[in-house]
Amino acid sequence: QARETGGRCQPTCESASECLGSEWCTGSEGIEGACLPDGDTGEYGDCGDDPFSCAEGTFCGGEDQCIRQCETNQDCAPSDVCQLAQGATSGYCRQTGDNTRGQECASNSQCEAGLFCALAAQSIGVCTEACTGNDACEEDEWCFRTQGYSACLPSGDQTTGGSCADGAEACAPGHICLYGGEEEAFCARVCTGFPDSCGAEETCEFGGYNTNVCLPDGEIEVGQSCQDSPADCQAGSVCIGVSEDSGTCAALCASDPGSCEEDEVCYFFDSGLATCVPEEWAGDGAPL
Structure with a gap:
């Protein structure tokens, strides 16, 4: 029996004895887990290029960092906190930052303890x-x-x-x-x-x-520049790649991926947003 973990099928386990010598088990007695490789990337290290590079006890999380599972702050390093999702009994250890309530952020690690x-x-x-x-x-x-x-x-x-x-x-x-x-x-x-x-x-x-x-x-047609007015794309489209020198109205396609033009693909961004983009954009990572 196996389950898919980040794009690779790994054996399930309840103890390390069920895994290879180079692997560790995320489960415990009575709790099924998966055998994962014991990698070289330490906690909070970058695992974006290889989600199976994390060291024992950590796994590759949503911000492409090797993170440790936890239930309380005591499971984490002294300067870290256990981030719990709403209603959850377990979460992951994260570093804390200096940003206070209401300040802008790009990741949880930039916020003070108790904030996300x-x-x-x-x-x-x-x-x-x-x-x-x-x-x-x-x-x-x-x-x-x-x-x-x-x-x-x-x-x-x-x-x-x-x-x-x-x-x-x-x-x-x-x-x-x-x-x-x-x-x-x-x-x-x-x-x-x-x-x-x-x-x-x-x-x-x-x-x-x-x-x-x-x-x-708005009135800006699909494929036209929305650099100076991202709120003005026609209904059914959205401005992508917005910056000082770019921005293009692109058709939304999440509900119908096959609706894009012949030389386009329906590209799903990390946020779940999907728009029709030229095939060459999708290959390089569409600009949003």
Whole structure:
């Protein structure tokens, strides 16, 4: 019997005696695990090129780092914390950073102990805490909830199409900042589970990270530049590769991967967002 682990079939086990001498067992008595190679990459080392390079006791996690499973902070190094998902009894050890609540982030390791980096759609991350409702957040925050997690996010007064170039805190409750960090960043209403909640001339589209957002129905056609106005792509498309010198409207295709043109492929980004891109982009890693 075997199960697939990161693209490679590995034998299941409950003890190291069931594995090869160069492997270790992630399971224990009564708890089935998998035999994994004892690699050379230590805890928090980069495993992006080889997910099976991690040393015994660690495995390759979502941020391409070798991480250690834990149940409490005592299972981790003194300066680290045990990051638990909402409702979970086990998690993984992570390093802590200096970013405080409400500050922008790209990964959990940049946030202080007790906080995590919340990512939604194409927004920039924010160091924050989980929540069960708005009452669980601070006065100037709202509770963002999506499949898999919830997070207290800063609240401002900008609605769909409004600028958030100065930071995610500009967006009103129920809205998130898309293309954070760019001069043309804008706020968009979250419409996950409520596709009819968008305003006139807006469409509820999947934006990645299990989040649907209301996107303005713009006039820029698929394949045309949206570098200066990423909110103006036509309905059914989204601006990808946004930066100071690039940005292209691309057709969304997650619900119908076969809808792309003959010389295109439906490319799925790490966030789950999928758009039609030229075949040569997909080979090099599409720009988003």
